[in-house]
Amino acid sequence: MRSSEEIRGNLAAAALLIRSGQAASRRTLADLMRMSPTTAGFYVDHLIRSGHLCESGLEQGKMGRPKRSLSLVAEAGWFAGIEFNAERIQIASVDFSGQLITSQSYPLLADATAAQVMSRIATLITAMDRKTPGPLLGIGVGAPGVVDPLRGLGLEYAFLTGWKNVPISSRLATRFKVPVTLENNLRTIALAERWFGGGRQLEDYVILGPRSGFGIAIMNQGRLLRGSHHAAGEIGRWPWSPGQPGGEVHDALTAPAVWRRLSGASPRTRQPADLHTALQVFSSETGPVWQQIITDYACIIGQLHLLLDAQAYFLHGPLTALGSRFCQDISAATVRLMPALRSIPPQILPSSLGDEAGALGASSLAMEKWKPDAEK
Template sequence: MRTKPADQSVLLASILLQLRGQHASSRSSLSKVTNLSPSTVGIYVDHLIALGYVNESGLEQGPMGRPKRKLSLLPDAGWFAGVEFNAERVQAVRVDFAGNRVASLVRSLPAKTNTQTVLREIRSVVVGLGKLAPGPLLGMGVGAPGLVNPESGVAMQYAFIPDWKNVPLVQELSEDFPVTVTLENNLRAIALAERWFGGGRELDDYVILGPRSGFGIAIVKNGQLVRGGHHAAGEIGRWPWPLTGGGGEIHDEMTAPAVWRRLTAGRQDTLPMDLRSALKGLSGETGKHWDLVIADYARVIGLLHLLIDAKTYFLHGPLTALGQRFCQEISQQAAQMVPALKDMPPVILPSDLGDEAGALGAASLAMEAWIPEMSGVQAL
C-alpha cells in the first residue's frame, strides 16, 4: 500500500472519527464502516497505536464469532477547545481526545460589548481551559453568531455587536494558538453538537431551532450542514412578521426575550438575569397569550416543515424551559393550520444539551477538522 502522506493522514483522521463516534470498536468493525480491507485497517490501527492515539486491549465478545480485541482512544493524547459566544457571554468547553467533555468556562460580557472585548475573552477562556489539561491543545472550533464565512475564516456580521463587521476571527486566534482554528455559525455548530452529543446521532436530516437573542435555524440535510450561497441559510429571523407585512421581522416577536415579554404581558418590565429559569416558571401558563405564541410558532414551523421536511426539529435556547408541552402544542397546531401536514406533523423536541450546546458543537468542529501529523513514525 502506497498513498500520499496527506491522504494517509486523512484516512487516519477518519478512523479516529469512527472510533470517537462509537461507530466501530474493533479492527473488523472498522473494516466494515470504512470499506477498507482488514489488512489495510490493521496497518492504520498499528500506526495510530504507535502514534499514541489508540489503545487495544481486552476482548469484546459479540453475539457470534470469535472475540475481538477492543479499540479505544486515549483521552490524554490531547484536547480540543470549543468556544461559542453571543452579545451577552462567551461559553467554552474542553473535550478530551476520546470526545468526552471534561471542563467548561463561561464569561459574561459587559452591556454594549465590542469586538475587542469579545476577542480578549475568547483568548482568556481558552487559556483557562488549558490549565491542568494533561495533553496538548490539538484544535479549536469557534461558533460565531450572525453571518460567517467558514472558508475565509471571517465573521462577517452580527447585529447585536455594532462593530462586529468582517472580523478575521481565524487569523486573530491563530496568532495566539498555533493549531487549526475552525469557524462556523453558532447554530450550525449546535447542529454538530446534536450529532456528537445529542439526539442527532442516528439522523441524517434534522433542523436546529434557535430562538435565543435572535432567531435562526441550522439545517442538516443528508448528513451535511446547509450553508447557502451567501452563508445565510437559516436566517429566518429576517422573515417579515406578520407574514402579511407591516414592517416587522420574526426577530421582533419570537426570540426568547420576546416570548417572555409576551407571556408575562407587561407584568414585568426588566428582562430577568436568568431567562431560562424565568421561562421555566411560565411552563404551566394557559390563556390567550400562551395560545398566541403557540399559533405564531406553529405558523412559522409549519411553513418551514413544508419547505424542508426534516425528520426532527431540535429546539435550543431558553425556550426549552417551557418543556415538552410547548413543543407538542406547536406541532399539533401546525398540523391544524396547514392541512398538508395532517399526516406528517413536525416532530419537535427540546434539546437536553443546555447552554453549552454551541461550545460543544464548536469542539466538534475542531475534532472533525483535526488531521494527525505523520512525523515520528515510518510512513505507510
C-alpha cells in the same frame, strides 16, 4: 504509494469512526472504510504508535473469533470549543476520546464590542489550557450571525458593536498555534446534537434557535447546509406582519420577545439576567397570549416542515424553560393551520442539552477537523 495528506485523512477518518462507536475492531474499521484488513491495520498501528489509540480486551461477536477492542486514548490531547452570542461566552473542553472535560459560561457586558469579545475569548482559552492536561489539539468556534467558515470570518452580527468581517480563525490560530475551525453557532449546536444529544441516530434534523436572534441550523442527509452565501437558516430576517407591519420574525419570536409578550413588559424593558428562570414562570400558561405565541410559532415551523420534512426539530435556548408542552402545542397547532401536515406533523423536542450545547458542538467541530502528523 499513498501521499502524506491521504494518510493523514485516513487516520483522522479512522479516529472519528472509533470515537463515534461505529468501529470497535480492526475488522469493523476495515469494513466501514472499505479497505482491506491489512490496510486498516496499517492505520490502527500508526495511531497506536503515536499514542492516540489503544487496543485491549476482547470483543466477542455472535460468530467467529473474538476481536480485540479499539478505543481512543483520552489523554492524547484535548479540543477547545467556544460559542457565544450577545449575552455570554460559553467555553468547553473535550478530550481526545470525545468526552466532556469541563464547560463554563461567562457573561458579556451589555455594550460589549467585537474587540472585547475576541480578547475575552483568547483569555478564556489561555486559562483553560493552563489547567487542562495534555496538548491543545484544535479550537472550534461557534460564532453568531453570518460567518464564512472557509476564510474564518465573522461577517455580520447585529447584536454586537463592530461585529463585521472579524478574522476569528486567523487571530486565534496566531495566538495558540493550533488549527482553528469556525462555524455559525447554531450549526455547532447541530453537531452537539449529533455527538451528545438526540441527533445521534438521525440524518435529517433542524436546530431551532430563538435566542437573542432567531436562526435555524439544518442537518440534511448527515451534512450541514450552509448556503452559497453562508446564510442558510437566517429565518429571523423573514418578513413578519402580525401586529408589526414591516417587522421581521426576530421582532416577535426571539426568547426575549416571547418573555416580554408573556409578562406584558414593554419592548423597551430590559430582559432578566436569567431569562430561562424568568420564562419558567409561564410554563403552565394557557391564556390568549400563550395561544397567540403558539400560533405564531406554528406558522413558522409548519412552513419549515413543509419545506424540509425533517425527522425532528430540536428547540434550544431559554424557551426550553417552557417545557415539552410548548413544543407539543406548537406541533398540534401546525396541523390546525396546515391540514397537509396531518399525516406528517413535525416532531418538535426541547433539547436534552443545556446552554453548553454550542460550546460542545464547537469542540466537536475541532475534533472532526483534527488530522495527525503522518510518518515520513
